[in-house]
Amino acid sequence: MSEKEFIPAPYTTLKEEGTVSYSSPSNIALVKYWGKRENQIPANPSISFTLAACVTKTSVQYKKKAKKSEEFSFDLFFEGEAKEEFKPKINTFLKRIEVYLPFLKEYHFVINTSNSFPHSSGIASSASGMSALALCFMEMERTFLKNLSEEHFNRKVSFLSRLGSGSACRSIEGPLVQWGETASIEGSSNLFGIKYPYKVHEVFNNFHDTILLVDKGEKQVSSTVGHELMHGHPFAAQRFDQAHTNLEKLKSVLTDGSLDTFINIVESEALTLHAMMMTSNPYFILMKPNTLSIINAIWKFRQESNTHVCFTLDAGANVHVLYPENEKDIVFPFIKEKLVPFCQNGQYICDRIGLGAKKL
Ligand code: DP6
Numbered sequence: 001m002s003e004k005e006f007i008p009a010p011y012t013t014l015k016e017e018g019t020v021s022y023s024s025p026s027n028i029a030l031v032k033y034w035g036k037r038e039n040q041i042p043a044n045p046s047i048s049f050t051l052a053a054c055v056t057k058t059s060v061q062y063k064k065k066a067k068k069s070e071e072f073s074f075d076l077f078f079e080g081e082a083k084e085e086f087k088p089k090i091n092t093f094l095k096r097i098e099v100y101l102p103f104l105k106e107y108h109f110v111i112n113t114s115n116s117f118p119h120s121s122g123i124a125s126s127a128s129g130m131s132a133l134a135l136c137f138m139e140m141e142r143t144f145l146k147n148l149s150e151e152h153f154n155r156k157v158s159f160l161s162r163l164g165s166g167s168a169c170r171s172i173e174g175p176l177v178q179w180g181e182t183a184s185i186e187g188s189s190n191l192f193g194i195k196y197p198y199k200v201h202e203v204f205n206n207f208h209d210t211i212l213l214v215d216k217g218e219k220q221v222s223s224t225v226g227h228e229l230m231h232g233h234p235f236a237a238q239r240f241d242q243a244h245t246n247l248e249k250l251k252s253v254l255t256d257g258s259l260d261t262f263i264n265i266v267e268s269e270a271l272t273l274h275a276m277m278m279t280s281n282p283y284f285i286l287m288k289p290n291t292l293s294i295i296n297a298i299w300k301f302r303q304e305s306n307t308h309v310c311f312t313l314d315a316g317a318n319v320h321v322l323y324p325e326n327e328k329d330i331v332f333p334f335i336k337e338k339l340v341p342f343c344q345n346g347q348y349i350c351d352r353i354g355l356g357a358k359k360l
Contacts, residue, residue: 044239072104226276249261
């Protein structure tokens with residue numbers, strides 16, 4: 001499939017006004033996307049669990065203007081307050097997607113958006129935020145174009161979300177979404193995420209992700225800059241190969257449910273991501289002392305308890321603690337007693353694997 005297939009046929013009608021609303025989740029990568037080429041093409045394939053509790057809710061009120069304007073026209077409210085500082089990012093997003101949604105300059109939009117998780121928690125809001133916005137615009141397109149198939153709708157939303165933030169393309173469906181071309185996954189694409197197409201072992205049903213908020217401060221290096229630093233990185237080629245291999249290994253694990261191998265792949269991916277940060281130039285460290293204390297406590301507990309609790313990290317200091325449903329009565333008390341003391345103000349979020357975005 002090529003980008004051109006996302007350029008729509010001429011619209012039959014353009015509605016005068018209306019409102020569309022969506023809730024879209026965040027996701028946590030098991031095999032990480034780190035490094036990209038032009039136009040948000042990933043340097044390697046990735047796969048993620050879609051989350052259930054961490055969501056962005058966005059509603060877009062649209063009103064047709066008397067005349068199509070030169071610039072995009074929108075007001076933006078975050079948690080009820082006008083947010084001028086978020087507007088440039090949305091403007092860049094609109095510029096990137098305009099060719100695929102040619103109605104955008106015909107309307108004035110009032111965008112209202114809010115997150116279920118604390119704003120400065122360090123939880124990536126770009127995945128849920130960009131996908132929620134893309135869903136609202138696609139819902140508009142669906143009313144202008146009759147007979148849009150569900151499959152095309154989901155693909156195009158994922159495609160548009162990717163242009164806002166790479167990981168956002170993995171937030172539309174669930175419980176597992178794969179993005180980036182790779183030989184082991186049929187139908188995989190660099191342009192959009194696909195619902196993981198193979199059968200998944202029941203041990204992954206209802207998998208838990210307790211997110212420990214270790215550091216809520218502004219990140220010292222953004223993901224965008226981090227991706228950039230993979231250009232000319234001394235280990236880039238090996239890392240990109242490794243992601244393909246890990247995804248292929250994970251495919252077997254997802255079928256047979258072998259949690260020991262799952263843990264090995266997922267933790268190795270998390271540490272490799274941070275190793276890439278530490279070995280780029282300029283180098284940087286996003287983990288905090290408490291991140292390491294939590295990792296060590298998880299390793300110790302896992303050995304003593306014979307459970308299958310493990311961790312992953314995104315581009316920050318927070319720790320995602322993953323464990324199966326049938327171990328929650330042993331693992332959760334451990335998290336509360338031994339890990340939560342390492343969190344900033346004792347804050348954590350109980351999340352679990354989810355099924356994707358919802359129309360509101
Ligand atoms: C470490 O999707 O935030 O979370 O495409 O520049 O918006 P942009 O980057 P972003 O990168 C996410 C990186 C990651 C790993 C992952 O989610 O796969």
